[in-house]
Amino acid sequence: MGLLLILNSCSSTKNKALPEDVAKIRSERFQKLPKDSIDIVTPYIEVYLTDKSTQLEKQNSILQFTAGLLITELPNAEYHELPIMYEGYFAVNSVLENLTYRQWKYPDWVFKAPNEILTVGKKYSLLITMLVRDGSMDNGGIQGILINNQEKTIYTVERYGIVNNSTKPDKIKKGILTVMSKLLKD
Numbered sequence: 001m002g003l004l005l006i007l008n009s010c011s012s013t014k015n016k017a018l019p020e021d022v023a024k025i026r027s028e029r030f031q032k033l034p035k036d037s038i039d040i041v042t043p044y045i046e047v048y049l050t051d052k053s054t055q056l057e058k059q060n061s062i063l064q065f066t067a068g069l070l071i072t073e074l075p076n077a078e079y080h081e082l083p084i085m086y087e088g089y090f091a092v093n094s095v096l097e098n099l100t101y102r103q104w105k106y107p108d109w110v111f112k113a114p115n116e117i118l119t120v121g122k123k124y125s126l127l128i129t130m131l132v133r134d135g136s137m138d139n140g141g142i143q144g145i146l147i148n149n150q151e152k153t154i155y156t157v158e159r160y161g162i163v164n165n166s167t168k169p170d171k172i173k174k175g176i177l178t179v180m181s182k183l184l185k186d
Contacts, residue, residue: 140166144179
């Protein structure tokens with residue numbers, strides 16, 4: 001006669017508290033949004049050039065190019081000026097940098113959006129942020145951040161890296177369109 005041994009392991013799973021800036025855990029997979037369902041907010045551009053005397057001019061040029069491209073690609077979107085985007089590197093990064101990195105690192109976490117980037121209008125808005133450099137560190141990155149204005153959360157973040165000639169309009173355009181294709185559907 002055989003011996004039947006049944007082991008029943010009982011363990012309790014302790015739910016860890018989420019960080020304060022996390023609204024919830026995503027329960028559904030990210031779905032691309034229709035282009036007509038979003039508004040545009042002021043892009044944020046950081047430019048670092050070896051010739052510092054032309055840095056601000058180049059930053060403004062890229063900002064105008066980026067805003068124009070977004071308006072062209074999203075003709076039904078309203079363009080919202082965000083005052084924080086003109087307050088400088090420290091102000092913007094203190095609001096966005098850690099948040100967007102963590103959203104990218106923990107894609108299932110839905111983070112609370114800072115009030116500074118929320119708008120009134122459509123449920124969603126698109127924020128493009130960009131860092132470009134020339135010289136020995138000739139590279140850059142573009143982030144597309146979808147903001148859910150009604151729930152006051154960051155819906156998702158997509159990234160695109162630029163290598164070589166990162167300040168050139170064709171490279172920037174390709175990066176923005178690539179990010180947009182990951183976030184939006186026609």
